[in-house]
Amino acid sequence: MDPIEAAIEEIKSLPHDQSFTFSEIARKHGVVRSTLIRRYKAITEPRTVKAVKQHALTPDQEIELVAWINRQNEKRLPPLRRLVQNWASEIAGKPIGESWVGGFLDRHQDELIAKWTKGMDRDRHQADSWHKYKRYFDFWHAKMEQYSIEPRHMYNMDEKGLMLGITNRSQRVFTRRMWEKGELRSVLRDGSREWGDYPCHYL
Template sequence: LSKYIRELTERRLPPTRSIIKNFAELVAGEAVSERWISRFLTRHHQKLTSRWNVCMDRNRHKADSVAKYTLYFNLLQEKITEYALEPSQIYNMDEKGFQLGHIGRSKRVFDR
């Protein structure tokens, strides 16, 4: 489970407690409690840490404009065609690491 969290963190997709719970249940083949997740994170506090992750700051949110999105998606379509990309090869992260459609804060678990 620690390795899974580290791999997600390296891909800039730090998991939520809910994601960790789902994966733990998949591995265990049975339900795990929220308390189990808390104890797991406490046991591995030297490797893992929980922090608030800000998805998109106000200035980025204010900078949204239809013209910029139109240019972006036109360029994106050109690159998809140029490199013959399949939908499974495309994901919704940029260099800032925010997720489209998520404006608020969320608590994430990171590898140290």
């Protein structure tokens, strides 16, 4: 127990009719008398309490955010760092700065880890053209009409998307346990075909 807290606990445990001096208690516990008096009279707070109050999220809210990140990872959708920032802002009900995310990751480094993704791979970059997208959607519309497929029965199985014109690296937040098991390494490449190499079957 913190010496100041121990001193305060001793004062609180004394019978109401028993006299004491702050000097005596402070000397016994090796603390500064004036600090003990301020803390006892609740003029100041313990550093740990003050630090918690200065956090953008409460400990329970941070646990909620960690749980959300873990759920996204279980879906093979590790969130971008800026998405973690946005989600934290939603939980807090106020804007949260980008630098806060770094502190959050440090506080939960046993559970989370941030890694940089690579840029779009060569094949995917070459496929990034208006004409090829038009051919793709023309093909799909034709197949939808041919097999009477309604739009509500179509699903996107590529969790990364084609990132039109975006080739810069980005940072994602992973569940450390899953990352260390190698379960999410393919997500580091935006060109990963983890979900994309399966033949299409029209029902």
